[in-house]
Structures are given as structure tokens and as C-alpha cells.
Amino acid sequence: EPEVTQTPSHQVTQMGQEVILRCVPISNHLYFYWYRQILGQKVEFLVSFYNNEISEKSEIFDDQFSVERPDGSNFTLKIRSTKLEDSAMYFCASRLQQLGNQPQHFGDGTRLSIL
């Protein structure tokens, strides 16, 4: 069964450094998402992406965050200047359609640790 893959599985970065988290969504999916989950807390929506542009973003997704689909297969999340509070699991998800009943398919996440 097709899977969403994320790399790296664990990223350790100094505060203030830039970090790029990578995702390869399921190949025929059209909608892509990034979520964040701070340890022990709920899954939080960051951003959705469709047709090479952001379709929705949350208040968490400020100017420090950006997303890109550079080559038609990878979907990346960049944090420009990381803060301690950015430490969390970051999940990528993809979905065939936005409307209707299609579920989201998640990767296993990147654990981001900011020192």
C-alpha cells in the first residue's frame, strides 16, 4: 500500500538555525498538509497545500514557516529561525481530494529537537 514518507526521522538543531523537513506524499494525491504535535498534546494543523500554493494556514504558521513542492514529488516544510518552542513531532499528510470522504494519510513524522 502506498505510504507517505518523511525524512529525517529525528532532527536536532541549534536555536536560531534553519531546518527543512521533507515529505514524499502518495503519488496521485492532490492535497498536502503539515501538522505539529507537541509531546503529549493534540495534533495541530499548520498548513494545507494544493495546486502549488497554500490553501489554508493556521495562526501557528507564521512568517518563520514556509512550504514548497520543488519537484512534483517532495513536499517540504522550512522553519527559518528555529525557537525552543518549535520542538515537536511534525507530521506530513496527503489526501486524494479535499471534499468528500477521503481520509488523510500520514507519515510517521519527524521529531524536531531544538537545543
Place this chain on the structure above:
Amino acid sequence: SQKIEQNSEALNIQEGKTATLTCNYTNYSPAYLQWYRQDPGRGPVFLLLIRENEKEKRKERLKVTFDTTLKQSLFHITASQPADSATYLCALGGMDSNYQLIWGAGTKLIIKP
């Protein structure tokens, strides 16, 4: 603002019994509700979806109900097994959120042998 509540405490169930998890919501009229399972260190995995015009949905040992009057969904696992131990998340979708999923915090289910 939209709010989803799931059992905040972990649910401990004896193996073989039925586990029932609750998802309540306010300030929202979902078109559908989804249930996901999340294991430690893993991403959520889709289990079941139920639409606003459906009362009940079943899949093997799983059953989901949806009461739009009570604004509540119940998720049942019958004949529970230790392997069912995980965190279960409910998520709502609909026009109110432009079809972005709104997530509950999850309920941790522990099935004791």
C-alpha cells in the same frame, strides 16, 4: 470557536470487553467525522469515517455512531485485545472549517490482558 472534546483520562479496559470512546463537539456542524488511531512515535492511521446523515458505521470489531443532535460520536471496539491499546483521535470536517480537519486531543486506550 470550534471545540472538540475527547475523554481526557486514559481508558483502562479488560481484554475481551467493549471499549467505548467519546467525541463531543461544539460550535460546529460537521459534514463528516473521522476516527484515527495513533501509536507512540507514529503518525495517525485512518480507521473509519461517518457522514452527517449516517447514524452508525461498522468495520470488523469497530463501530462508530454519530448523533448530530447531541453533537457526539461514540467509537466502540468490541472483544478488545491488548493490541488495540493506542491513542484514538477524532477529527471533524465540513464547510465550517473549509473542509480542513479539526482534531480532538485523543483518548489513550489501555487494554489489560
